[in-house]
Amino acid sequence: MVGFGALAAAQLSALHVNETVFENPEKFDPERYIRDEPLLQKIIPFGVGKRACLGESLARAELYLIFGNLLLRYNFKPHGKLSTADVFPYSFAKRPFKLEMQFVKIRS
Numbered sequence: 001m002v003g004f005g006a007l008a009a010a011q012l013s014a015l016h017v018n019e020t021v022f023e024n025p026e027k028f029d030p031e032r033y034i035r036d037e038p039l040l041q042k043i044i045p046f047g048v049g050k051r052a053c054l055g056e057s058l059a060r061a062e063l064y065l066i067f068g069n070l071l072l073r074y075n076f077k078p079h080g081k082l083s084t085a086d087v088f089p090y091s092f093a094k095r096p097f098k099l100e101m102q103f104v105k106i107r108s
């Protein structure tokens with residue numbers, strides 16, 4: 001029962017492995033959001049409501065600049081075998097246990 005002093009929190013990482021929303025949620029498959037763009041509306045990476053992430057705008061601006069600049073200058077290749085299995089399901093973000101990438105410079 002939730003009363004005064006009780007802590008109630010949405011377990012966002014559990015929502016993000018809901019099989020009725022995400023097909024094969026345990027699979028590391030970021031392209032699912034390219035194949036099915038409305039799916040982006042169903043992830044809640046920064047929380048909602050009064051206690052939602054205060055840094056969302058900064059984080060989005062940083063990610064845009066960091067990945068934009070990297071993509072402009074490097075080709076990304078998997079280093080060794082790229083495993084899409086073994087996703088650590090209850091982490092902050094979905095990621096394979098091990099993913100080694102090679103950055104190949106395309107311009108200076």
Ligand code: HEM
Nearest residue numbers: 012044045046047048050051052053054055056058059060
């Ligand atoms: C990709 C980057 C980030 C993600 C995915 C993220 C996600 C989150 C999430 C899920 C929460 C909890 C929301 C809730 O309780 O419902 C949170 C809280 C918070 N985040 Fe972030 N965050 C990110 C980056 C940042 C940055 C860059 C800052 C500050 C510069 C920041 C500052 C905060 C603060 C202060 C809170 C606590 C808000 C409160 O409890 O009132 N976050 N964040």
